Amino acid sequence: MENNTTHGPVIRTVGLTRHFTRGKQTIEAVRGLDLEVAAGELVAFLGPNGAGKSTTLRMLTTLIAPTSGSATVAGHDVVRERAAVRRSIGYVGQGNAAGHQFRGRDEIMCQARAHGLSRSDARRRTDELLEAFDLAEHADRPVAQLSGGQRRRLDVAIGLVQEPPILFLDEPSTGLDPQNRVNLQEQVRRLNADLGTTIVLTTHYLEEADALAGRVIVIDHGEVIADDSAAALKSALGDLVALSFASPDAAVAAAARADRVPGAQVVVDGARVELRAAHGRDTAPGLVTDLAAAGTPVTRIEVVGPTLDDVFLNLTGRSLRENQSTTTEGAAA
Amino acid sequence: MSISLTTPAAPAAAARRTPVVARPVGVLADIGNVLVRELQPVLRQPASVLFAMVQPLVFLGLFAPLLPDTGDGSALQWFVPGIVAMTALMSASFTGANLSEEIVSGSFERLLVSPVRRSSLMIGKALREMVPLVLQTIIIVAVATPFGFDLHVGGILVGMALLVPFSVGLGALSLALAVAAKEQAWVFWTVQQTVIFPLLLLAGVLLPLDGAPGWLRTASDVNPLTHIVEAERALFAGSFPGETVLYGAIASLVVGVLGLWVGVRRMNRAS
Numbered sequence: 308m309e310n311n312t313t314h315g316p317v318i319r320t321v322g323l324t325r326h327f328t329r330g331k332q333t334i335e336a337v338r339g340l341d342l343e344v345a346a347g348e349l350v351a352f353l354g355p356n357g358a359g360k361s362t363t364l365r366m367l368t369t370l371i372a373p374t375s376g377s378a379t380v381a382g383h384d385v386v387r388e389r390a391a392v393r394r395s396i397g398y399v400g401q402g403n404a405a406g407h408q409f410r411g412r413d414e415i416m417c418q419a420r421a422h423g424l425s426r427s428d429a430r431r432r433t434d435e436l437l438e439a440f441d442l443a444e445h446a447d448r449p450v451a452q453l454s455g456g457q458r459r460r461l462d463v464a465i466g467l468v469q470e471p472p473i474l475f476l477d478e479p480s481t482g483l484d485p486q487n488r489v490n491l492q493e494q495v496r497r498l499n500a501d502l503g504t505t506i507v508l509t510t511h512y513l514e515e516a517d518a519l520a521g522r523v524i525v526i527d528h529g530e531v532i533a534d535d536s537a538a539a540l541k542s543a544l545g546d547l548v549a550l551s552f553a554s555p556d557a558a559v560a561a562a563a564r565a566d567r568v569p570g571a572q573v574v575v576d577g578a579r580v581e582l583r584a585a586h587g588r589d590t591a592p593g594l595v596t597d598l599a600a601a602g603t604p605v606t607r608i609e610v611v612g613p614t615l616d617d618v619f620l621n622l623t624g625r626s627l628r629e630n631q632s633t634t635t636e637g638a639a640a
Numbered sequence: 641m642s643i644s645l646t647t648p649a650a651p652a653a654a655a656r657r658t659p660v661v662a663r664p665v666g667v668l669a670d671i672g673n674v675l676v677r678e679l680q681p682v683l684r685q686p687a688s689v690l691f692a693m694v695q696p697l698v699f700l701g702l703f704a705p706l707l708p709d710t711g712d713g714s715a716l717q718w719f720v721p722g723i724v725a726m727t728a729l730m731s732a733s734f735t736g737a738n739l740s741e742e743i744v745s746g747s748f749e750r751l752l753v754s755p756v757r758r759s760s761l762m763i764g765k766a767l768r769e770m771v772p773l774v775l776q777t778i779i780i781v782a783v784a785t786p787f788g789f790d791l792h793v794g795g796i797l798v799g800m801a802l803l804v805p806f807s808v809g810l811g812a813l814s815l816a817l818a819v820a821a822k823e824q825a826w827v828f829w830t831v832q833q834t835v836i837f838p839l840l841l842l843a844g845v846l847l848p849l850d851g852a853p854g855w856l857r858t859a860s861d862v863n864p865l866t867h868i869v870e871a872e873r874a875l876f877a878g879s880f881p882g883e884t885v886l887y888g889a890i891a892s893l894v895v896g897v898l899g900l901w902v903g904v905r906r907m908n909r910a911s
């Protein structure tokens with residue numbers, strides 16, 4: 308469609324800042340964001356609760372004005388040319404796009420009509436989206452009666468109606484089961500690959516960012532603390548390989564061997580050895596064979612990819628839950 | 641149909657057939673889209689219009705028998721037009737509650753980011769009030785007629801037309817209030833209740849203000865609803881006193897224009 312892939316960045320922010328004042332308290336939600344996103348990029352904002360992801364998206368989608376700094380989306384200023392920005396974007400917010408007292412089908416239709424699709428096109432497009440998100444059988448029930456995940460799929464469907472050249476998705480996968488998560492990721496990738504849609508989404512999960520986005524922007528306290536590919540972020544951290552042994556002595560012996568894995572950081576904890584190494588999941592099988600041959604067989608093995616928490620620990624030297632030394636973030640997508 | 645269930649790696653909907661052609665949407669089409677959306681819940685659940693009517697109908701049942709019969713007609717003849725105006729007042733002032741719900745759930749945010757003009761959003765939502773107005777008037781008249789209410793269809797139609805600007809303007813004010821109070825839903829209800837009852841009582845809907853002290857009369861005179869109710873009473877009785885109807889129409893238009901002006905301004909700043 309009308310993808311000007313050759314032009315400069317489709318999203319550009321300069322010192323984008325937003326404060327919220329509540330009584331005497333001022334919250335610096337976003338602090339001086341400088342960002343460029345090129346046409347056709349698929350970018351994930353990764354960050355903990357309250358990092359400023361939604362606030363950034365809300366500024367880029369013209370919902371709230373920046374306190375200072377500026378931003379352009381599709382070449383239009385988000386403060387001075389709000390109408391033009393709105394015509395160029397799709398937005399799936401963190402809340403529900405479909406009103407609870409409406410029917411899903413009606414809401415998609417309404418959004419299509421609002422974007423100027425003819426009645427028959429709107430109807431066809433609605434059917435396509437209902438099918439794409441496996442919602443056809445729920446389309447004529449009041450939204451209030453849908454399950455959380457069904458509602459979320461509806462939100463995303465509404466956001467895609469007009470096939471916008473630029474799409475903002477705020478935690479699109481919240482509440483989706485693994486099956487639907489995969490489907491959503493597939494839809495997002497396809498939009499990006501087939502139509503060249505520029506996509507900015509937010510997530511809490513490094514795995515999801517990795518599965519989807521070519522580029523991951525890590526945000527903390529309203530600032531960008533990393534801007535890289537997911538692969539690079541992950542390989543800088545490596546996988547965590549946790550090995551259990553019959554006795555603490557065996558563990559100590561095994562740790563000495565594990566230390567020989569290049570670039571490995573090894574920690575012994577009782578009868579457990581924790582090893583963090585780039586490509587840990589690839590080295591683990593060989594290591595297990597080695598250790599068995601050396602007379603210290605592994606009784607249990609666990610391999611965990613890095614999580615958002617690990618990214619944080621690495622980048623900031625502190626854990627997400629400041630007063631706790633470790634967290635148990637659920638395995639992502 | 642749905643391949644996605646069996647093979648997650650290759651989900652359904654690969655075939656995207658509709659080329660999406662988005663044309664600019666005119667102002668009227670814009671308002672029409674919003675209005676159509678607003679009316680869907682009403683049309684799907686017509687009983688919802690009864691919600692705002694419970695109180696007026698209770699008042700009709702409890703008060704009407706208490707009113708003394710005046711010489712020129714039954715008490716109902718005096719009371720019904722006031723109850724119609726009261727229903728319009730209730731219904732329109734409740735309308736912001738629907739919006740509060742949309743603000744909390746997130747669908748309002750979606751509309752704010754869409755290309756729908758903010759003014760269209762406000763006007764479309766406020767125009768919705770015309771439909772409950774008509775349905776409610778029909779119900780009230782249908783309930784009252786068997787009990788001796790003297791039916792003058794022409795007058796009632798003109799009376800309803802006269803109520804439309806008032807209803808739409810008040811609806812817009814209610815919507816503006818919901819947007820302004822977005823972070824505290826209780827503010828909406830507090831303001832709504834604080835404003836509605838004085839308006840109602842000062843308009844002489846439930847009790848005549850003939851014997852009221854001077855200050856109360858003055859307060860009543862600046863209340864637009866007073867003039868609207870007086871015009872409604874004349875029209876529902878089948879008469880057409882030019883001056884009374886004109887004052888009523890002016891009062892209604894003032895509320896309509898002011899309400900939409902405030903509403904559109906507030907909507908333009910909504911986030």
Ligand SMILES: Nc1ncnc2c1ncn2[C@@H]1O[C@H](COP(=O)(O)OP(=O)(O)OP(=O)(O)O)[C@@H](O)[C@H]1O
Pocket residue numbers: 327328329334335336354355356357358359360361362363401
């Ligand atoms: N309307 C508001 N009024 C006051 N403070 C706000 C408002 N919106 C956001 N904040 C504050 O700004 C900060 C950033 O919030 P934001 O919603 O952008 O975080 P987020 O990264 O999206 O978090 P999450 O992952 O929980 O969605 C938070 O501290 C939040 O409390």
Ligand SMILES: [Mg+2]
Pocket residue numbers: 360361362401477
């Ligand atoms: Mg958020």
